[in-house]
Amino acid sequence: MSSGIAFVNGRYVFKKEAMVNVEDRGYQFADGVYEVIAVSNSRLIDLDAHLDRLSRSLAELEIAWPLKRRVLVLIFSKLIKRNNLKDGNIYLQISRGVANRNHSFPKTRVRPSLVITVSKFGRPSDKKFREGVKVVTMQENRWSRPDIKSIALLPNVLAKEFAYKKDSFETWFLDVDQTITEGSSTNAWIVHPKGEIVTRELGTKILGGITRARMVELARSAGMFVTEKPFSLQDALSAEEAFITSTTSLVMPVIEIDGKTIGSGRPGPVALKLKKLYEEFCIKGGVK
Numbered sequence: 001m002s003s004g005i006a007f008v009n010g011r012y013v014f015k016k017e018a019m020v021n022v023e024d025r026g027y028q029f030a031d032g033v034y035e036v037i038a039v040s041n042s043r044l045i046d047l048d049a050h051l052d053r054l055s056r057s058l059a060e061l062e063i064a065w066p067l068k069r070r071v072l073v074l075i076f077s078k079l080i081k082r083n084n085l086k087d088g089n090i091y092l093q094i095s096r097g098v099a100n101r102n103h104s105f106p107k108t109r110v111r112p113s114l115v116i117t118v119s120k121f122g123r124p125s126d127k128k129f130r131e132g133v134k135v136v137t138m139q140e141n142r143w144s145r146p147d148i149k150s151i152a153l154l155p156n157v158l159a160k161e162f163a164y165k166k167d168s169f170e171t172w173f174l175d176v177d178q179t180i181t182e183g184s185s186t187n188a189w190i191v192h193p194k195g196e197i198v199t200r201e202l203g204t205k206i207l208g209g210i211t212r213a214r215m216v217e218l219a220r221s222a223g224m225f226v227t228e229k230p231f232s233l234q235d236a237l238s239a240e241e242a243f244i245t246s247t248t249s250l251v252m253p254v255i256e257i258d259g260k261t262i263g264s265g266r267p268g269p270v271a272l273k274l275k276k277l278y279e280e281f282c283i284k285g286g287v288k
């Protein structure tokens, strides 16, 4: 459920009344970047990592920071307070700004547009976590830089709709060599029968998920064996377990891929343990 007050280009406004310019390059060209940051018990989870990734996305697209980083954090805190947000997400979007429609960057200085909204209760149901979810696959059809958290998400939107139509939770993209890259809005993981936990390595083929990075760290600290490398659809189908991670799905067990049962067909011990570790981290971690 989305929540009342947003921050739009320098002002706190009711979201219902908030407007963006029709010549905004975000609207016209998807020329912008975004972040989704979890709020747990009114605390921002992995804030620095999200802002570091934002900084990188902006730099890759040569978009300037619209505000100083510490001012942005103050706005987050204000929005959390004003919306009385306990558990939910912050959505932040920065576009290159408003200019007459012309594909190349504006040649005069334009101010990047900044929109921040909050939403409550963005998580999947407990039932989904308890029972696990189904995943389908489709051929990778995104641009070659999904490591940049760009707002150009049409292939991701179509992939998520493809999953929905197949009564599934997520679509995993298949690279030309039939390895899995990631999901439409999540990172993909499997657990080999001998206990090795595998997720695709960082690079240009996937978004470097903040939840993914946190899980790698938490799992290794707990003595679990994590390898960051490609895995194939075949590997996934013969895995003991599979799961996905993201800010909004946390650690979600996957019990079926393309109609084939994974492992026991129930959420496995590794996914459940990682979910517990992540929840414990969210209780202790985060900044107010």
Ligand code: PDD
Pocket: 036, 156, 182, 183, 184, 185, 186, 187, 207, 208, 209, 210, 211, 212, 245, 246, 247, 248
């Ligand atoms: N999606 N891969 C893709 C393509 C994503 O869009 C996301 C996040 C992730 C996981 O990243 P993180 O752990 O930082 O949330 C991986 C967000 C939640 C979204 O678009 O709503």
